[in-house]
Amino acid sequence: MPSSEEDVTGAPYIAIVLMESSSDSAEYVPLYQEDIVLIHARDEDAARHAAEQRARRSESSFLNEDGQKITWRLKTIVDVQEAQDTDLTQDADLYSRHFRDYVAYEKFEPLLSGEEL
Known part of the structure; x- marks a missing residue:
């Protein structure tokens, strides 16, 4: 069931959400x-708000190993954009x-650079 921040009757928006771990x-x-999230909202501002609340x-x-x-x-x-x-x-x-x-993108993207996470 959607939360009160989400409006499933609105248009689909895509939000790019960046999370950071620390210790x-x-x-x-x-x-x-980086999460790519589908949000249904009445407009871009509502979609941004819903994406932030979701995040x-x-x-x-938690404690790691x-x-x-x-x-x-x-x-x-x-970023938040209406779905194409x-x-x-x-x-x-x-x-x-x-x-x-592209070189900067390749360094950033572990799937291209071969970096182990």
């Missing part, structure tokens, strides 16, 4: 998580973005 441990290396509900802390307290928090809402195709009952284009520096 009190000096040797901990932060990890970032805040997912914030959490080394006994370090790991905390996941919302870093930022990177609004009929989500079939294959659809949801979101696109453009960039100029």
Whole structure:
């Protein structure tokens, strides 16, 4: 059941949500998580608000296998756009973005760089 922040009668929006992990441990290396989220809302402002509320509900802390307290928090809402195709009952284009520096993208994207997480 949708929360009160979500309006399932609205248009589909795609939100790019950036989460950040942290720890009190000096040797901990932060990890970032980019989520691509489908939000139904009446307009872009409502979609941004719903995406932020959803991300805040997912914030959490836990002890990892080394006994370090790991905390996941919302870093930022990177972008919110109405879905490119609004009929989500079939294959659809949801979101696109453009960039100029492929080398920087390759370094950033662990699936391209071969980086182990």
